[in-house]
Amino acid sequence: MPFQDVAQDESRAPTPATVHVPVLPAEVLAWLAPLPGGRFVDGTLGGAGHTALLLEATAPDGRVLAIDADALALARARARLAGAIAAGRLLVRQGNFARMAELARAADIAPVDGVLLDLGLSSDQLADRERGFSFAADAPLDMRFDPGHGASAAELVNTLEEAALADLLWRYGEERRSRAIARRLVEARRRVPLTRTGEVARLVAGVIHGRPGGIHPATRTFQALRIAVNDELASLEAALPAALEILRSGGRLAVISFHSLEDRLVKRFFQAEERGCVCPPEVPVCACGRSPRLRILTRHPLTAGTDEVAANPRARSAKLRVAERT
Numbered sequence: 001m002p003f004q005d006v007a008q009d010e011s012r013a014p015t016p017a018t019v020h021v022p023v024l025p026a027e028v029l030a031w032l033a034p035l036p037g038g039r040f041v042d043g044t045l046g047g048a049g050h051t052a053l054l055l056e057a058t059a060p061d062g063r064v065l066a067i068d069a070d071a072l073a074l075a076r077a078r079a080r081l082a083g084a085i086a087a088g089r090l091l092v093r094q095g096n097f098a099r100m101a102e103l104a105r106a107a108d109i110a111p112v113d114g115v116l117l118d119l120g121l122s123s124d125q126l127a128d129r130e131r132g133f134s135f136a137a138d139a140p141l142d143m144r145f146d147p148g149h150g151a152s153a154a155e156l157v158n159t160l161e162e163a164a165l166a167d168l169l170w171r172y173g174e175e176r177r178s179r180a181i182a183r184r185l186v187e188a189r190r191r192v193p194l195t196r197t198g199e200v201a202r203l204v205a206g207v208i209h210g211r212p213g214g215i216h217p218a219t220r221t222f223q224a225l226r227i228a229v230n231d232e233l234a235s236l237e238a239a240l241p242a243a244l245e246i247l248r249s250g251g252r253l254a255v256i257s258f259h260s261l262e263d264r265l266v267k268r269f270f271q272a273e274e275r276g277c278v279c280p281p282e283v284p285v286c287a288c289g290r291s292p293r294l295r296i297l298t299r300h301p302l303t304a305g306t307d308e309v310a311a312n313p314r315a316r317s318a319k320l321r322v323a324e325r326t
């Protein structure tokens with residue numbers, strides 16, 4: 001993903017203010033424990049809610065490098081946090097957070113006191129109909145965090161073999177009716193390419209008959225397509241070791257995930273890095289020479305309380321895990 005200075009793009013229409021409400025704000029601050037002068041990487045800038053909190057807590061001279069794949073998120077943050085940018089306290093960069101080590105070195109901010117990843121998509125992206133993330137509005141079937149990079153959801157849906165499409169829905173959406181949905185989508189695209197979210201949502205609803213009051217039948221299909229389009233699990237898998245590269249000893253890594261695939265990945269990474277040694281149990285003396293790089297601070301993930309969920313329903317499935325660099 002290329003660097004791009006969106007502030008220089010004068011042709012861009014003014015960006016609406018963020019509607020995203022950061023999840024678990026108090027917990028993130030309590031566990032990342034930012035102090036004045038601290039240096040942090042926020043790998044998922046989004047609506048800049050967490051970034052703003054980190055800037056506040058590290059005032060007067062702390063620094064934050066905030067990354068997002070989405071140029072519109074960057075444009076919003078540049079408008080909202082112009083003062084911090086002008087003061088040299090906030091650097092915003094477009095890119096995949098998997099490249100955070102490279103970006104942090106280029107920004108001369110590493111080693112850092114903390115790294116935050118608040119995964120998935122923002123409410124701003126969901127609310128922007130034209131992005132195609134929501135089955136609630138008929139829009140182009142896109143779903144890319146960075147529309148300038150990679151294949152859109154329409155390209156996947158129209159080109160993948162039926163079996164590969166079913167596999168994708170099963171793997172990333174844990175969709176039990178993956179085969180039937182893939183069959184229906186492939187039948188439909190033979191007549192005319194699928195280009196709209198509304199068509200996909202309707203086709204899925206024709207296969208799965210949702211229960212009244214239950215989730216929309218296309219929820220898992222849309223989740224799966226979004227994860228695949230943005231290669232979300234591979235990015236996370238690459239980002240976790242990258243975070244360890246730039247954390248100082250005693251620095252903290254906080255990850256907020258929204259579904260079990262992400263949470264499992266984070267949990268296993270933390271456990272493996274706390275163990276260090278990767279020798280099989282039958283090897284009597286360690287031969288790999290690897291030592292622990294993390295100490296887990298949250299044995300069980302932290303979740304939002306009822307008040308937060310009532311105020312911000314998005315927080316319902318958020319899970320925060322935190323570990324400290326040895």
Ligand SMILES: C[S@@+](CC[C@H](N)C(=O)[O-])C[C@H]1O[C@@H](n2cnc3c(N)ncnc32)[C@H](O)[C@@H]1O
Binds near residue numbers: 023051073118
């Ligand atoms: C849940 S939002 C973050 C919200 C933010 N913490 C706040 O308080 O406003 C997730 C953001 O991460 C971005 N994102 C997701 N995966 C990414 C990746 N691999 N690289 C860079 N940005 C990514 C999305 O574009 C989205 O803006």
